[in-house]
Amino acid sequence: MVNRLFTIIVLIGLPLSVAGSLFHWSQILMFVIYCLTIIALAGFMGRATESLAIVAGPRIGGLLNATFGNAVELIISIFSLKAGLLGVVLASLTGSVIGNLLLVAGLSFFIGGLKYKRQEFNVYDARHNSGMLIFAVVVAFVIPEVFSMTMDEAETLSLSIGISIILIILYLAALFFKLVTHRGVYQHKSDTAEAHEVPEWSKMKAIIILLLSTIAVAYVSENLVHTFETVGEQFGWTELFIGVIIVAIVGNAAEHASAIIMAYKNKMNVAVEIAIGSTLQVSMFVAPLLVLISLFFKDRMPLVFTLPELIAMVTAVFLTIMITNDGDTNWFEGAMLLAAYLIMGIGFYLL
Template sequence: MFNKIFFLAILVGLPLSVIGSMLHWPAVILFVIYCATIVALAGYMGRATESLAIVAGPRIGGLLNATFGNAVELIISIFALKAGLISVVLASLTGSVLGNLLLVGGLSFFVGGLKYKRQKFNVHDARHNAGLLIFGVVVAFIFPEVFSFKLEDNESLTLSIWVSVIMITLYLAALFFKLVTHRGVYQSEHEEEHGHETAEWTKGRAMLVLALATVAVAYVSEKLVHTFEEVGHTLGWSEVFIGVIIVAIVGNAAEHASAIIMAYKNKMNVAVEIAVGSTLQIAMFVAPVLVLISLFFPQPMSLVFSLPELVSMVLAVFLTISLTSDGDTNWFEGLTLLAAYLIMGVGFYLL
């Protein structure tokens, strides 16, 4: 059913996106059209990466889902940087961390837990990811924030550049560790005991769909960014709320759907890899890359978040670690993560 809905949304949304921008329709109407179109395109990206994941295995499959899910977020953020919307970009990065850990993780655990009493995933991966989460969010994001009180703006930017380079290097080293030097070393006995599954699409078709969807997302994302300011004034939303909640949910729609579907199928290794792996990719790769890309624009971006953004990310990380460190989950733990997301969402709405 959702496949048909997404197909119709793309069939209608893409032409309306072009026509609406040419005829200068009201920003709120265009905002809704752009968001719906991006979500539908993300759905197709999710189906394509799921097909590739079946061929590649749970770890690489989760990485593919996270990567192409974050591609939408990266594209939107680049156009926002170009437009000088630094606060929206930082807020969307915050929203991605919160959305992946609390919303995606919470919904995955909750939906999967309604079908299965207990769901297990690789505890070694969970503990490995816990250390990277603490580094990527707590260490690397707090340091520039604390030092920014004593540094000039240009010095804060220099520190952010150094932090970004180090984070990207460590992230690539982490991938090399998991996918090359220690691939299969910590494989869980529960990992992929569900039999062989046939991919929906062939490898070639899946890659073609990914390429076309990414190009379409890039076009619609550029249009979406230009509606933020007017939509914020019309609906009374702050730039922070638009970034933390709206952009993050729209930009990560593909992996949201993929993780929940995998959890429902009791493929928790893939579901957790999507939720946590995507967070790590946002914190340790996407955010640093955006800092480096921003150097080519008139207004460069430092890795200095607001205090509410920073505190919410740190709390989300520690809550997720405390619930996933045992390699076992249930619907109540999922509900706990969702409750935390709702509390933070209300807080950002009221800012």
């Protein structure tokens, strides 16, 4: 039912997106059309990566899902950088971190927990991810904020570039560690407990759909960025709220859908890999990559967040670590994560 609805939205939304941009329809109307179209396209990306996950296994499947899910946000952010909307980009990165850790993981744990009393996942991966989360968010994001207080803009940008390069190298090293040198070393009984499934699409069909969906998302995202200013003025939304809540939810729609589906099927290894793996990818690869990409534009982006953004991300990291470190979850823990996200959402709306 949902898949059919997404298909209808894409078939209608893509032509309307092209027509609206050519004939300059209402910016408010086009904002709604663009968001719905991107979410529907993200649904196709989620189905394709789920098919690939069945073939490749939970770790690689979760990585693929996170990568293509973050591709949507990366594309939106690049066009936002081009438009000089640095505040929206930094806010969307914040929204992606707290959205994945609190909203995606929270919904996954809550909905999966309603069906199963307890859900287990690889505790070794959870503990490994905990250390990486603390490094990626608490160390790499807080350090530029603290040091920038006594630096000028040029020095802050140089610090951000150095940290960005280190983050990207460490992220690639982490992938090499998990997928090559230590693949299969830290096994858990839930790794082999999942029933064999037949993928919805063949490997080639899934790859083609992923590529076509990504191209379509790139086109719609470029037009979506141009509606932010009008929408913000119309509804009284700040750049911070648009980035943290709106762009983050739209940009991560594929991961939201896939993680919840995986949790409902009791495939918690994939669900956790999507939520936490996506957060690590955003903080250790997407954010530093955007800092480096911004060097090619007029407005260059340092890796410096506002105090509310930093506190929100650090809080989300420590709450998630406390809940996931035992490799076991339930619906109430999911409800706590969701409650934290709602509290932060209200705060960002009122800022």
